[in-house]
Amino acid sequence: MAFDIQIAANLTTKENISKNSFIFVALYISFINSLLEELFFRGFAFIQLKELIKEKYAYIFSSISFALYHVFIMSGWFNHALFILILFSLVIAGLIFDYFDRKTTIYNSWLIHMSANFAINTIGLMAFNII
Numbered sequence: 001m002a003f004d005i006q007i008a009a010n011l012t013t014k015e016n017i018s019k020n021s022f023i024f025v026a027l028y029i030s031f032i033n034s035l036l037e038e039l040f041f042r043g044f045a046f047i048q049l050k051e052l053i054k055e056k057y058a059y060i061f062s063s064i065s066f067a068l069y070h071v072f073i074m075s076g077w078f079n080h081a082l083f084i085l086i087l088f089s090l091v092i093a094g095l096i097f098d099y100f101d102r103k104t105t106i107y108n109s110w111l112i113h114m115s116a117n118f119a120i121n122t123i124g125l126m127a128f129n130i131i
Helices: 002-015 022-051 055-073 080-101 107-127
Strands: none
Touching (some): 002 107, 022 080, 022 107
């Protein structure tokens, strides 16, 4: 439970998100922000880039960029060991998203990304005692 309190406190102080605004922010993150991220990290940094360079380098660039973007948002939330684990996990998630978009559009990864955000935002709902 202390972990939930730490996340809620960090969101309140660092991001100015309160219990009253969390649901709106969670919906924005799940639908809009995930789409914007997929447009950049998959649409540009993977799909377009793999046309210009070797596909494996597009995978690497896209997934590492995606991971770094997210860990900087969450900086201060976790100790160093957990931070490294989360960074590694986000690189893997980025590789999975790239894989699902390799032959099509960003809609596959966007659906997965939205689902992951809904799951993560459920933790936020509990952290703010909304559910």
